[in-house]
Amino acid sequence: MSEDSIPLVGVLGSPISHSRSPALHAHWLKRYGIAGHYVPIEVSSDDLPAVLSAMPRMGFVGANVTIPHKEAVVALAHRVSDRADVIGAANTLVFGEGGLINADNTDGYGFTENLRQAIPDWNPSSAPCAVFGAGGASRAVIAALIDLGAPEVRLTNRTFARAEALEEQFGEPVVALPWQDTRHVLDGCGTVVNTTSLGMEGQPPFVLDLSDIVQNAVATDLVYTPLKTPFLEAAAAAGAQTVDGLGMLIHQAVPGFERWFGVRPDADDAAREAVLGA
Ligand code: ATR
Numbered sequence: 001m002s003e004d005s006i007p008l009v010g011v012l013g014s015p016i017s018h019s020r021s022p023a024l025h026a027h028w029l030k031r032y033g034i035a036g037h038y039v040p041i042e043v044s045s046d047d048l049p050a051v052l053s054a055m056p057r058m059g060f061v062g063a064n065v066t067i068p069h070k071e072a073v074v075a076l077a078h079r080v081s082d083r084a085d086v087i088g089a090a091n092t093l094v095f096g097e098g099g100l101i102n103a104d105n106t107d108g109y110g111f112t113e114n115l116r117q118a119i120p121d122w123n124p125s126s127a128p129c130a131v132f133g134a135g136g137a138s139r140a141v142i143a144a145l146i147d148l149g150a151p152e153v154r155l156t157n158r159t160f161a162r163a164e165a166l167e168e169q170f171g172e173p174v175v176a177l178p179w180q181d182t183r184h185v186l187d188g189c190g191t192v193v194n195t196t197s198l199g200m201e202g203q204p205p206f207v208l209d210l211s212d213i214v215q216n217a218v219a220t221d222l223v224y225t226p227l228k229t230p231f232l233e234a235a236a237a238a239g240a241q242t243v244d245g246l247g248m249l250i251h252q253a254v255p256g257f258e259r260w261f262g263v264r265p266d267a268d269d270a271a272r273e274a275v276l277g278a
Contacts, residue, residue: 108144110252125149127190
């Protein structure tokens, strides 16, 4: 890329038209007076390799990756961070010299920073943590909780075999427990996370019983459409502190923006408003 060209960044997914990321990055670009563009790019799985190899030659300095390509890009990247490798998925790509693709995963960072910002004394190392769901998002959350010293991660999933597979992969702190056995899952937990799609607009609601949640435990939902999900409402009714998932979307975007455009952006109320207005 020549020195005076305007950097481009894309978000690759399918479907992609509902992504909130373009509004967030457009807000930051404007706010920091940076000449650059962040664009949604609809890409099929078949076209992903060709699109990725063409992007650096078109002036793209990097990309975000979303459903359904987060796993596939790990195999297509030339360098994969340890985090992305453990999680088996990447959401942030930085293009280097000669079209070299560096892949990272910032979802765990976004998860952690969102909770730290909302509840400054949040400390997942002081009590067991509970995680509902065993998909890709769950792996990022589990890796983050283990990094932060969680003594135990109780993992429960509708399909028990997926929870067992993660118990096997992550080892000791992760314990797979049956779905529906919320009493046992929640017992003594200081952090409770929904990583399933339950409660998302267009999906079935989250209906498991959360009445045994520890008073003042920190409950957060990765679903942010709607902001107040059935999971968060049930957790709040049972006495938990709740943190919505919109902040995770904003915080996971910070490292990418910094690497592509050279400024570390603020994940503040203005960023939140920009996403909510999208
Ligand atoms: P992501 O990458 O966003 O985590 P995913 O890998 O498709 O997406 O995982 C979706 C999660 O939501 C899984 O834990 C899934 O449970 P299964 O492994 O049993 O499929 C969970 N989920 C989706 N729909 C569900 C439903 N109706 N009831 C219970 N769990 C559901």
